[in-house]
């Protein structure tokens with residue numbers, strides 16, 4: 203039985219279809235448990251059913267399309283990615299991995315491939331954390347790492363909890379055990395994803411063999427001063443919260459540039475209250491996203507930032523707090539799968555190189571319960587999380603062919 207080649211035209215068509223399920227505005231904005239999510243779900247479920255897969259949705263809405271194997275006692279080999287987005291993001295981040303997994307399933311069906319292990323296409327929800335500010339929630343549920351309490355503590359900007367939103371969406375979020383997988387029922391997970399960085403394109407390499415994923419830390423930093431009248435309050439009597447906050451942001455940036463070991467820091471969101479043109483800022487809250495392949499660098503950096511925040515706040519006569527709300531150590535992917543990704547790229551004659559992911563992925567959590575590998579395809583100009591995000595459909599086709607070879611190699 204020879205595997206047919208994946209088809210770039212079908213990948214392109216399905217990606218354009220899914221890209222339209224977005225709220226108005228530049229790029230793609232598709233938040234979890236919204237009408238845009240529902241529309242994408244319909245297309246994904248229909249594509250799974252057309253490919254002969256039986257479809258289940260777990261407690262949080264991860265969509266699993268399953269094809270039984272000749273040996274039902276074996277654990278499943280799964281492949282997929284997420285289909286939610288950041289605000290005004292691109293049409294490829296996550297969704298390309300779902301579409302390529304659907305294409306792989308079509309090729310297996312059309313090739314008449316007889317699988318021993320059950321095969322599963324998984325379309326994962328809420329990876330970006332755009333709605334509930336908690337990254338990789340869908341992947342965490344698959345790893346059995348979402349608690350019932352999380353369903354009530356994670357809220358969106360309107361205060362709607364995960365439990366309320368998922369229930370209104372028609373799901374049974376309390377049934378988290380339907381989402382949790384184990385090594386007994388999941389042999390491996392392979393995630394195709396766009397690189398979201400510049401390396402593959404710069405080096406003219408077709409396939410990224412992902413060996414590891416950076417550690418991720420997320421914080422909310424609050425600064426509390428005192429609001430006053432902008433016109434009548436003399437400068438020496440002010441407790442302006444924004445001026446020290448601005449110094450903190452600049453100092454964080456200086457610290458990270460001094461480390462220069464691949465560690466990065468981003469302040470992506472900052473709010474000022476009360477926020478009036480003629481009001482001295484009384485409060486500031488800003489987010490801090492830290493990433494590094496080196497756990498020690500993150501630890502040292504966090505200590506330095508916490509000390510600096512306290513020092514700057516004291517000098518300015520304001521209160522400040524550094525609240526961590528997400529922490530994940532760097533993850534090494536499974537050599538068993540990584541080697542097969544590398545072998546598949548070689549057998550297919552694709553140029554390839556080992557690469558560390560600077561982006562986080564559901565695979566970081568799924569790697570805690572099964573063997574995980576990732577396949578990267580080039581991103582144009584290394585851009586992502588922007589409407590300009592782009593990958594070539596034939597590169598996605600090549601990545602799909604790699605996934606197919608890895609799946610069938612693991613299935614032997």
Ligand SMILES: NC(=O)N[C@@H](Cc1ccc(O)cc1)C(=O)O
Pocket residue numbers: 295329330331336337338398418420491528560561562563
């Ligand atoms: N592929 C991708 O873009 N994944 C996200 C995952 C993530 C989401 C929320 C968060 O706080 C940290 C990481 C990213 O790396 O930004």
Ligand SMILES: [Mn+2]
Pocket residue numbers: 288295296330587
């Ligand atoms: Mn993303």
